[in-house]
Amino acid sequence: MRILYVEDEKYLADAVIHMLKKSDIAVDWADDGEKGLDMSVNPIYDAIVLDVMLPKLSGFDILKAIRDRNIKTPVIMLSALSEVEDKVKGLTMGADDYLSKPFKTSELIARLNALNRRPPLKAETEIHFEDLSLNIDNRTLNNIPLTEKEAAIMEILIKNPDVVQKKEYLLAKIWGSESLTEENYIEVYMSYLRKKLKTLKSKCAIKTIRNLGYKLICK
Amino acid sequence: MRILYVEDEKYLADAVIHMLKKSDIAVDWADDGEKGLDMSVNPIYDAIVLDVMLPKLSGFDILKAIRDRNIKTPVIMLSALSEVEDKVKGLTMGADDYLSKPFKTSELIARLNALNRRPPLKAETEIHFEDLSLNIDNRTLNNIPLTEKEAAIMEILIKNPDVVQKKEYLLAKIWGSESLTEENYIEVYMSYLRKKLKTLKSKCAIKTIRNLGYKLICK
């Protein structure tokens, strides 16, 4: 794992970097906000550890700048301000985690590892796959409107192409139920969605895996 | 978003659930560890919020149990023990986040949203052997579809290559029966599987051990 660490206190930085390296985490260090931002846009990092109080640009400024540029690198904010409002501010601005100073490096390492167990972020409202683009906000698939249920099913399928979604899972997730009368719901909606995929002349189709569920496949 | 909240203090739970609902987060509540574990295995939840100190099973117990079962639902641990060691323990056991009590619900909400900005981890369901790869979820062998019974037989063979599987064992395991009329079932399905292995031009083949059973062998 390779991370960027933006921190102006050299003593602290040296100590933390030393510990991280022992845990096999490569660290690039920036000692002010400007350098930090310049280096942040580099996509090689698995995570960015961002102090809030920095010379020139604050951690929040950097966070905002990189998220505005649609860069999804996981960010852990670091601050002596342990106020809940600050944590919330960081997290809603797109940070993935928030650690109060002083912290133990072992906790930072654990949090870095936790972050990197998950795949990187995808873009928000539009989901693209092959020749399909599903817009969650408008509820449209390649500009043709979908109903709420259709969109909910399509979202799950398109986010996991080629992965079978079990019937019970879809029922539970979308209808919040497990009753058998409702088994037919899913069949009806798959039929609707297939019709729409056909009118779109999409390369993709919904495949049934008998006794299991459905998945999205493309030519 | 729908989450599972495992918490034994009813007062706290009521307050938190109320706030979460206002933020459009649906909450199912379990008030002890056993119920919590039972409900955790249901794949409908976008996250599980887990108190550590619980009757019957601790939050750590639940976390371990669900991660052992390869369930990837994001977990936030909740505890009055704010010791760093505990946080590290939770995070290394596969929790995605850790929140110390007391906490503000706004922070919990921010963290839930941060977690759900990331796509869920997929469970790995592929079994590899020589030039074969069996996907249990998709029910495919090297991307060609298998039926339910074919997949069930193949799973047993591929998990125990070079080990003879007795006819009666396969019958009992897959058909749940020992009748002799059904002896032919297995022969029919071995024939189907062999045909598919041939179309795959696999190095592997199913060998018959007369009067005993079958095993998978490879060149």
Next chain:
DNA sequence: AAATATTTTAAGGTTCTATTAAGTTATGTC
């Protein structure tokens, strides 16, 4: 309150898988 859109229900039709059965081929024994 009417018009429209969406969801649910229900019924009949279609497709696929598992089972059955019968003929064929392989294996081991004398």
Next chain:
DNA sequence: GACATAACTTAATAGAACCTTAAAATATTT
């Protein structure tokens, strides 16, 4: 090599799972 037995293959059938459609019930918009 002849025989008996076990296993293989294939095609036909039955039944379950799934699809489609249209109408009824709800929900939403105008």
